[in-house]
Amino acid sequence: MSTTTPEIRPAEWREQTASLGMWVFLATEVMFFGGIFMGYLYLRAHYSAEVAQASRHTHEWLGTINTAILLTSSFSMALAVRFSQLAKRETVQRLLWVTAALGSAFLAVKFAEYTMEWHEGLVPGLHFTIQENARVTALFFFLYFLATGVHAVHLTIGVLAVLWMSWRLRRPPFPDWRADEIDVLGLYWHFVDAIWIFLYPLFYLVSLSS
Amino acid sequence: MNSPPALRVYAVTWVALMALLAATFVLAHFRLGMLNPVVALAIALAKAVLVALFFMHLRRSSTLIVLFALVALFALAILFGLSGADYATREVHPAPWVAPGAY
Amino acid sequence: MSAIAATGRPSFLEEGFSLSSWLFTRDHKRIAILYAITITAFFFVGGAAAAMMRLNLMNPQGTLVTADTYNKLFTVHGVVMVWFFLIPSIPATLGNFLIPLMIGAREVAFPRLNILSWYIYLLGGVFVIYTLIAGGVDTGWTFYTPFSTLFSNTHVVEAVMGVFIVGFSSILTGLNFIVTVHRMRAPGMTWFRMPLFVWANYATAIIMVLATPVLAMTLVLLSLERILHVGIFDPALGGDPLLFQHLFWFYSHPAVYIMVLPAMGVVSEIITCFARKRIFGYRFMCYAILGIAGFGFLVWGHHMFVSGQSMYAGMVFSMLSFMVAVPSAIKVFNWTATLYKGSIVFTAPMLYALGFVGLFTIGGMTGLYLAAVALDVHLTDTYFVIAHFHYIMVGGSVMAYLGGIHYWWPKITGRMYNEAWGRMAAIVIFVGFNLTFFPQYILGYLGMPRRYHEYPPEFQVLNLFSSAGAAVLAVGYLLPLVYLGWSLFKGPRAGPNPWDARGLEWKTSSPPPKDNFTAVPAVDPVPYAYNPEVPPA
Numbered sequence: 001m002s003t004t005t006p007e008i009r010p011a012e013w014r015e016q017t018a019s020l021g022m023w024v025f026l027a028t029e030v031m032f033f034g035g036i037f038m039g040y041l042y043l044r045a046h047y048s049a050e051v052a053q054a055s056r057h058t059h060e061w062l063g064t065i066n067t068a069i070l071l072t073s074s075f076s077m078a079l080a081v082r083f084s085q086l087a088k089r090e091t092v093q094r095l096l097w098v099t100a101a102l103g104s105a106f107l108a109v110k111f112a113e114y115t116m117e118w119h120e121g122l123v124p125g126l127h128f129t130i131q132e133n134a135r136v137t138a139l140f141f142f143l144y145f146l147a148t149g150v151h152a153v154h155l156t157i158g159v160l161a162v163l164w165m166s167w168r169l170r171r172p173p174f175p176d177w178r179a180d181e182i183d184v185l186g187l188y189w190h191f192v193d194a195i196w197i198f199l200y201p202l203f204y205l206v207s208l209s210s
Numbered sequence: 211m212n213s214p215p216a217l218r219v220y221a222v223t224w225v226a227l228m229a230l231l232a233a234t235f236v237l238a239h240f241r242l243g244m245l246n247p248v249v250a251l252a253i254a255l256a257k258a259v260l261v262a263l264f265f266m267h268l269r270r271s272s273t274l275i276v277l278f279a280l281v282a283l284f285a286l287a288i289l290f291g292l293s294g295a296d297y298a299t300r301e302v303h304p305a306p307w308v309a310p311g312a313y
Numbered sequence: 314m315s316a317i318a319a320t321g322r323p324s325f326l327e328e329g330f331s332l333s334s335w336l337f338t339r340d341h342k343r344i345a346i347l348y349a350i351t352i353t354a355f356f357f358v359g360g361a362a363a364a365m366m367r368l369n370l371m372n373p374q375g376t377l378v379t380a381d382t383y384n385k386l387f388t389v390h391g392v393v394m395v396w397f398f399l400i401p402s403i404p405a406t407l408g409n410f411l412i413p414l415m416i417g418a419r420e421v422a423f424p425r426l427n428i429l430s431w432y433i434y435l436l437g438g439v440f441v442i443y444t445l446i447a448g449g450v451d452t453g454w455t456f457y458t459p460f461s462t463l464f465s466n467t468h469v470v471e472a473v474m475g476v477f478i479v480g481f482s483s484i485l486t487g488l489n490f491i492v493t494v495h496r497m498r499a500p501g502m503t504w505f506r507m508p509l510f511v512w513a514n515y516a517t518a519i520i521m522v523l524a525t526p527v528l529a530m531t532l533v534l535l536s537l538e539r540i541l542h543v544g545i546f547d548p549a550l551g552g553d554p555l556l557f558q559h560l561f562w563f564y565s566h567p568a569v570y571i572m573v574l575p576a577m578g579v580v581s582e583i584i585t586c587f588a589r590k591r592i593f594g595y596r597f598m599c600y601a602i603l604g605i606a607g608f609g610f611l612v613w614g615h616h617m618f619v620s621g622q623s624m625y626a627g628m629v630f631s632m633l634s635f636m637v638a639v640p641s642a643i644k645v646f647n648w649t650a651t652l653y654k655g656s657i658v659f660t661a662p663m664l665y666a667l668g669f670v671g672l673f674t675i676g677g678m679t680g681l682y683l684a685a686v687a688l689d690v691h692l693t694d695t696y697f698v699i700a701h702f703h704y705i706m707v708g709g710s711v712m713a714y715l716g717g718i719h720y721w722w723p724k725i726t727g728r729m730y731n732e733a734w735g736r737m738a739a740i741v742i743f744v745g746f747n748l749t750f751f752p753q754y755i756l757g758y759l760g761m762p763r764r765y766h767e768y769p770p771e772f773q774v775l776n777l778f779s780s781a782g783a784a785v786l787a788v789g790y791l792l793p794l795v796y797l798g799w800s801l802f803k804g805p806r807a808g809p810n811p812w813d814a815r816g817l818e819w820k821t822s823s824p825p826p827k828d829n830f831t832a833v834p835a836v837d838p839v840p841y842a843y844n845p846e847v848p849p850a
Contacts, residue, residue: 016272017422017496023278024488028526030282034289035530035560039545041290042556044247045297064235071231071257075224078265085214125541135551142543146533190266197257201250205238209246274495285523288610293559296614296626 015180022184026191029154033195036147040202043139050136052207057122057130057137058144059113063204066109067196073102074193077162081186084179089169092182096166099189103159110152117141144203151199154192161185215267223264230257322831324727324824339424340827345410346725347431349718352398352406353794355438358445359393360790362386367749367783370776375767383766384451385467389441391454392472396479397438399710400568403575404521405430405486407717408514410725412490414818415508417499417836419828422492430485437479444472453764455565458546458557462538470536477532480525483571487521490514499817501836505599508816508840509592512599513578516606520567520574524610528564531557558620562613570609572706573673574602576713577644580666583720584648586814587663588655591841594647601647604640612637618689627686634684638677645674655844660812661735665716668743672708676701679754694764697757703750712742715793722797723807727824730804734796742789748782815842 044051080095121129123145124138165185169178234253242249263269268279325342328334335343366386369377378386413421421427444450450472452461461469494515498507535557538544545552585592592598614622614630648670657663679701682688692698723729752775757763761772768776810819817834818825 013496017492019271020275020278020495021423021488021492023275024491024522027278027282028484028488028522031285031523032526032530034282034286035527035534037286038289038293038560039534039556041294042297042545042553043551046553047551060235064231067231068228071227072224074261074265075220075227078220078223079217082214082217082220124543125537128543138543139545139551142537142541142545146537187266190261194258194261197261198251198254201234201238201247201254205234205250206247208238209241281519282523285610289527289559289563292611292614292626292629293556293563295629296555296559296622299623299625300621301623 054137054140055206084182089174093169322826348405355397362390367780385449399572418497430482434482440475487518490518509581510578524564524567531560566613576710579717583666590655593650601640608637662720664739676704695757696753700753728804730800738792745785
C-alpha cells in the first residue's frame, strides 16, 4: 500500500487513505460498544436464568423484522457503493434513497417498540413497574435501552449522512472522490448493521425456547 | 478498484444473510440448553463476517486494513478474558442474612 | 546547507495574523501551538490544586482547608493533570507539530479533524471549569463506584462529562497520527528510517484509539447510574463495583503509557543529538515501543490487587506487570549505551533528557515493588504509590515535555532561548522534584495513606521537605514562562539547524513555511546519522 503516494496515483491513494481512516474510526466504535457488551456479559453470566426471563418482555417479532430491514439496507448500501465505482450517478442516488428509507423504517419500528415498552413499564429509572424478577429485569432493560439507544443514534447519523449524500448527487457531475466518500459512508453503515447483528440475539433471542 | 464485484456476489450475500436470520430465529425456539447462546452467537458471527467480507469488501482490502478491522476484537477479547479470569475465580461468601438464591 | 533550508518564503507564523487565521487554521503547526497554550493553562490549574494540597499538608492537622475541600483538590489535580495536561501534552503539541515534518509530509492526513480535536478539548475543559466553579467534585480522578454513583454530593456528572468529551479529542488525534504515519511518508521514508519520536507517537495513537472509547462508555454507564439510580455497578441492584474498576483501568492503565511513550520518543531524539551518537539498538527500541504499547493492555488489574478481585487474577496481573517492565528496561539500557563514549553536551534539553532517564528508572523500579502482590498489599493507597507515579509522570513525562519544548523551540518559534536560564531552570526543577517526591516514598513505606488531609504528627518532617520541594518546583516551572516568553521577542533568530541535529524537521527553515518543505525532502538512508559524523544533506 505504501508504494502508492499522493503524487504517483492520487485517486487510489486518496481512496485507500479515506478507507483506512474510516476503519480506524470503526475500531474505536467497536471498543465503545465493547463497554456495553462487557456489562451484558457480566449480567448474563451471573444471572442467566433471570436474564432469560427478563428478555421475554422484548418484542422478538419486531426485533426480527428490524434485523431483516437493516440487513437489506446494507445490501442496498453495498450496491450503491458498487455502482458509485461505475459512476452511475442516478442509480447510486436511488439506492441511497432506498438505504435511507430502510434505515428510517428501522428507526420507526424501534420507536414503536420503545413506546410499547414505556407503556409496559419497562424503562428503569423513569417508568418501571415490573414486580416479578424486578432487579435483573431492570438491569437487563437498562442495558437494552442503552445499547439499542446508542445504536439508534448511530443509525440516525447514518441516515442523515446518506440523505445528504443522496442530495449532493442530484446533479451531475459525479467526481471520483464522491465514490470514495460513498465507500467510506458504506463502511460506516455496514458497521452499524454489524453491531445490530450482535444486539439482536443478545437481547431478543435469549429465552424463546423456554 | 478497477472493476467492482459482480452483482451476483451482493445478491447471494444478501440471501445468505436472510437465511441465517431465519435460521437463528427458528433455532432460538428449540431448547438446546447451553447450545442456544453458542448457536446464536455463531450465526451472528457468520452474518458479521459476510457483511465484512462482501459488503465492506474486506476480501479485497490490504493486510493493513484487515489488521485494523480485527485489532479492536483482540482488544475486547483481552478485556473480556482477563476480567473473566477474575469473575471466574472469585469465591463468593454471601452474608449470613442473604437468602440463598437472592441477590 | 541545501536550498531547501533557506526557503525565503513566509513562515507559518507569518501566514495571517488575525485571530480567525489562528482559530480556524488547518495548519498542524498552528494547531500544535493552540494546544500548547491551553495545556499550559490547565497545567497551572492542576498545579494550583497541588500547591494548595502541599500547603495543607505542612501541618499534621491539615486545617488549611476542610477535609471535603481537600478531597476536591486532589480530584481536580488528578483530573486536570491526567486528561487536560499529560495525555495531550506531547502528542497534541510536539507530535502535531513534528510528525509531518519528521516524515517529510506537508500536513497530517485529516487537518479538519485536527482542529476539531482542539475544539473538543476546549469543550471538555469548559465542563471541568464549570465543575470547579460550581463547587468541585470529590471522588478522586478514578471516580470509583459506589461513592461516585450513590454517595458523593458533588458535581460528578459534570466532571465526568468533561472527561468523556475530552476523550474524543484524544481519539481524533490518535486516528490522525495513525493514518498520517501509514499514508503520508515521503518517498524513501521507510518504517525503519523514521525517528523514534514518530514510532513512539504512533504506538501512543494505537493505545488512544483502542482504550479511550472504553473509558467513554464506562463514564456513560456511571453517569446513568448516578442519574437514574439503576445500573450494573451497584451490588444492591445486582451489579458489581469491580466491573467499574475493570472497565476504568482497562483504559487508565494504557493511559499511563499514552503519557510516557511520547516522552520516551522525545528522549531518544535529544540524547542522540547531544551525545552526537546514533541510538544504540534502533530496531530494539522500535520493538520495545510496540511491546510497551501492547503489554500495557494486559496489566490493568495491578490497580485492583486489594479491591476484592480474585487471588488468581491478582497473580496473573502481577506476573504480566513484571513482564511489561522488560521493554521499558531495554529502552533505558539502550539510552545508556547511546551515551557511552558519546560526546556529551549538557544543554538544557539534554539535562531534561538525562533527568528523565534517571527518574524514570527510579519510578519504574518502584513499580516493580508495587507489582508484587505481597508488597502491594501494604503499599497500596499510601504515598509510596503517589511517589511512584509522580516519578514517572513528572520526573519522566513532564521533564521530557520540557526538554522537547526547549529542543524544538528554535524550530517552532525561530528564536533561541537563553541557554543559561534554561539550564538553571532544569536544575531547579530536578532538585525541586526530588525534594518533593522522594520523601513521599519514605512516607508511604512508613504507612502514610494517600488522599488524606491530615496525618500522624511523626510524619511532619518528611511532609515539610515535600512541601518545600513543591515550592522549589513551582519556581522551576514558572521560570520557562519568563525566559521562553522573553525569547519570543528578544531572542536571537535561529537558523534551520542550530543544534546540528539529524532528522527532516531540521532541513527546513525555522520556523517552517506553511507547507513545511519547498520540495519533497531527501530522506537520510540511516536515522540518527551522528556517528560517524555525517553532515546533513
